[in-house]
Amino acid sequence: MSKPRINTMLELSVAIGVSRPTLSRFFQDPALVKPNTAKRIQEGLSRVEYVPNFFATRMNRKSTRLIGVIIPYLNDLFFTKLLESIEVAAMASGMTVITQCSHSDPVIEARAAETLMSMSVDGALVAPLGDQSDDAVQLRLRSRLPFVLMDSRPATMSNVDFVGTNHVQSTGLITEYLCRVGRPPVFLAMPRVNFNAREREAAYIARMTHLGHRPEVIGTELLSSDWHFEDHGEAVLSAEFGAGRLLDRSILCANDRVAIGAIRAAARHGLVPGRQAEGGLRIAGHDDYPLCPYLNPALTTVAQDTNAIGRKAVSRLLEIIGSDGLQDEPEITLFEGSLKLRESA
Amino acid sequence: MSKPRINTMLELSVAIGVSRPTLSRFFQDPALVKPNTAKRIQEGLSRVEYVPNFFATRMNRKSTRLIGVIIPYLNDLFFTKLLESIEVAAMASGMTVITQCSHSDPVIEARAAETLMSMSVDGALVAPLGDQSDDAVQLRLRSRLPFVLMDSRPATMSNVDFVGTNHVQSTGLITEYLCRVGRPPVFLAMPRVNFNAREREAAYIARMTHLGHRPEVIGTELLSSDWHFEDHGEAVLSAEFGAGRLLDRSILCANDRVAIGAIRAAARHGLVPGRQAEGGLRIAGHDDYPLCPYLNPALTTVAQDTNAIGRKAVSRLLEIIGSDGLQDEPEITLFEGSLKLRESA
Numbered sequence: 001m002s003k004p005r006i007n008t009m010l011e012l013s014v015a016i017g018v019s020r021p022t023l024s025r026f027f028q029d030p031a032l033v034k035p036n037t038a039k040r041i042q043e044g045l046s047r048v049e050y051v052p053n054f055f056a057t058r059m060n061r062k063s064t065r066l067i068g069v070i071i072p073y074l075n076d077l078f079f080t081k082l083l084e085s086i087e088v089a090a091m092a093s094g095m096t097v098i099t100q101c102s103h104s105d106p107v108i109e110a111r112a113a114e115t116l117m118s119m120s121v122d123g124a125l126v127a128p129l130g131d132q133s134d135d136a137v138q139l140r141l142r143s144r145l146p147f148v149l150m151d152s153r154p155a156t157m158s159n160v161d162f163v164g165t166n167h168v169q170s171t172g173l174i175t176e177y178l179c180r181v182g183r184p185p186v187f188l189a190m191p192r193v194n195f196n197a198r199e200r201e202a203a204y205i206a207r208m209t210h211l212g213h214r215p216e217v218i219g220t221e222l223l224s225s226d227w228h229f230e231d232h233g234e235a236v237l238s239a240e241f242g243a244g245r246l247l248d249r250s251i252l253c254a255n256d257r258v259a260i261g262a263i264r265a266a267a268r269h270g271l272v273p274g275r276q277a278e279g280g281l282r283i284a285g286h287d288d289y290p291l292c293p294y295l296n297p298a299l300t301t302v303a304q305d306t307n308a309i310g311r312k313a314v315s316r317l318l319e320i321i322g323s324d325g326l327q328d329e330p331e332i333t334l335f336e337g338s339l340k341l342r343e344s345a
Numbered sequence: 346m347s348k349p350r351i352n353t354m355l356e357l358s359v360a361i362g363v364s365r366p367t368l369s370r371f372f373q374d375p376a377l378v379k380p381n382t383a384k385r386i387q388e389g390l391s392r393v394e395y396v397p398n399f400f401a402t403r404m405n406r407k408s409t410r411l412i413g414v415i416i417p418y419l420n421d422l423f424f425t426k427l428l429e430s431i432e433v434a435a436m437a438s439g440m441t442v443i444t445q446c447s448h449s450d451p452v453i454e455a456r457a458a459e460t461l462m463s464m465s466v467d468g469a470l471v472a473p474l475g476d477q478s479d480d481a482v483q484l485r486l487r488s489r490l491p492f493v494l495m496d497s498r499p500a501t502m503s504n505v506d507f508v509g510t511n512h513v514q515s516t517g518l519i520t521e522y523l524c525r526v527g528r529p530p531v532f533l534a535m536p537r538v539n540f541n542a543r544e545r546e547a548a549y550i551a552r553m554t555h556l557g558h559r560p561e562v563i564g565t566e567l568l569s570s571d572w573h574f575e576d577h578g579e580a581v582l583s584a585e586f587g588a589g590r591l592l593d594r595s596i597l598c599a600n601d602r603v604a605i606g607a608i609r610a611a612a613r614h615g616l617v618p619g620r621q622a623e624g625g626l627r628i629a630g631h632d633d634y635p636l637c638p639y640l641n642p643a644l645t646t647v648a649q650d651t652n653a654i655g656r657k658a659v660s661r662l663l664e665i666i667g668s669d670g671l672q673d674e675p676e677i678t679l680f681e682g683s684l685k686l687r688e689s690a
Contacts, residue, residue: 051462051489074429075635080419087419087446091453096460098443101432108436115441117396144396230639260639267641290420294575294605296612296641 016044085310170337430655515682578606
């Protein structure tokens with residue numbers, strides 16, 4: 001026999017004989033009603049089919065227990081890993097995560113910000129689009145809500161809570177490794193629309209200069225329209241290899257997805273990047289994209305600690321939420337990268 | 346000068362001189378108030394800083410314009426592609442998507458279903474976990490909400506609205522292709538905890554039998570705990586190759602992520618699967634995972650039409666929502682797969 005279905009708190013109040021305000025307190029926190037009453041409500045709930053209405057139970061509460069997250073695009077395992085660590089950390093704190101994706105479009109990013117505000121999330125975690133991101137939108141979000149920026153940082157937002165990777169350290173680490181084991185690397189960059197890629201490029205140049213080597217950057221021109229990172233890496237290196245250039249160089253890619261395309265270009269030209277080959281082609285990346293170990297050859301890279309970034313972003317946001325707008329100075333947390341030595345360099 | 350900030354609809358009513366019920370109708374649909382009044386409200390809104398409260402404006406409405414989506418895990422580009430097509434289709438219909446991820450855990454899946462119900466989403470799209478998914482949870486969700494199942498289907502839910510791929514056709518297509526161009530394929534399956542993998546295995550066996558070949562299935566044993574699809578493919582084929590078996594066979598993998606591991610195992614044993622090699626090793630997959638074109642060798646596979654699946658799931662759900670519970674028989678939509686011939690087979 002199926003249980004009677006209850007749709008509103010008023011019906012529930014009648015069905016189990018407890019006043020509506022008492023029920024409301026119970027759904028806010030069972031500890032707010034007497035133990036006997038709580039027991040009676042729990043027994044009553046087990047006899048009926050009822051789901052408390054999220055909107056009704058939270059409208060008059062100060063907190064919705066919702067965290068809003070905006071990520072720039074979905075089809076990238078770096079962001080899904082980051083989102084996973086955010087969701088796990090939020091769940092552990094009893095928060096529910098509402099994620100909106102910008103789908104690489106600043107108009108959708110702005111709409112996502114409005115959606116989060118209109119849903120009265122307790123706070124927002126945002127990984128912005130690159131240069132296309134509208135800083136005004138982020139600043140408006142931040143002026144209304146506890147707000148932590150993640151992953152990449154526009155110059156205009158240097159004074160905002162931020163959690164990400166220390167690209168000076170991470171890119172420096174792999175640049176130094178490549179210099180130590182072979183010819184100093186060329187940097188396969190990206191068209192300059194992405195803060196992180198630019199930060200890594202600058203870090204590469206600084207470290208090379210510091211080590212007394214001449215930096216060489218390629219790939220800042222857009223070779224294919226409607227590009228994905230992989231296509232970009234493949235197009236740039238195919239052009240170089242096709243012209244007989246860089247065949248025995250070390251190539252450091254701005255990220256692993258660019259490196260996936262670079263390895264593909266090498267294969268098409270009959271080249272196998274690797275650390276065995278004395279003086280031969282080497283390819284390395286940045287991020288530790290989940291597929292790196294399965295590539296042929298497996299990709300040598302420097303890992304971002306996405307788990308730590310996600311956990312810290314959530315804990316910092318909860319701190320700001322808990323401080324009722326009285327937080328101190330913005331906190332900038334940069335995690336270090338770690339080398340993942342595999343076959344490609 | 347910054348605009349005065351308005352927090353409630355009552356404050357807004359005072360600030361712009363329009364009654365609260367009129368404002369409420371306006372936020373439901375601007376066409377519900379007189380054109381002059383709408384204009385006055387719009388002008389008023391441009392003078393103040395106000396975000397309508399999602400909970401307040403929708404609590405008494407029949408529709409929240411929210412679609413709830415549950416996916417089994419995040420770190421899989423098949424599901425992110427599906428989610429992307431759902432979000433794009435939903436946006437085009439003025440709906441907002443709330444996605445919850447099960448993180449491979451039936452307890453989290455059940456909680457996600459409760460969250461969607463408590464948020465009064467207008468309807469739910471669910472891609473269930475494999476055999477671990479609790480059918481009772483899905484059926485409860487379906488009894489309370491417009492509901493469409495996606496991607497994979499438990500036997501107990503054959504009578505539910507469903508959108509997915511026709512695995513008999515898709516797996517048959519690639520089985521037949523492999524038989525035509527080389528030795529009839531072995532099927533690299535998965536531990537039998539996943540409906541789709543089982544459907545594909547059955548479709549492979551049926552097509553092979555129909556073509557007069559003896560089906561051979563490997564990989565139904567779990568070789569590594571805490572497995573990912575790639576690890577599974579690599580472990581199974583490494584064991585086979587290590588024992589000198591299957592070195593010159595055609596191998597059809599249950600999905601592309603298994604095939605990524607299979608290609609990796611081949612590389613470790615100095616084997617290059619390809620269609621050039623007369624009688625040599627061939628490896629093929631299923632899905633058209635976004636990275637297939639960048640593998641070495643690029644993976645031959647049969648594509649699922651994730652765009653069509655996402656779009657159809659949304660349109661069918663909106664149909665059910667629009668029918669006010671008066672929908673006819675459940676509708677089962679299966680899209681056909683299409684061959685993607687690349688290098689590996």
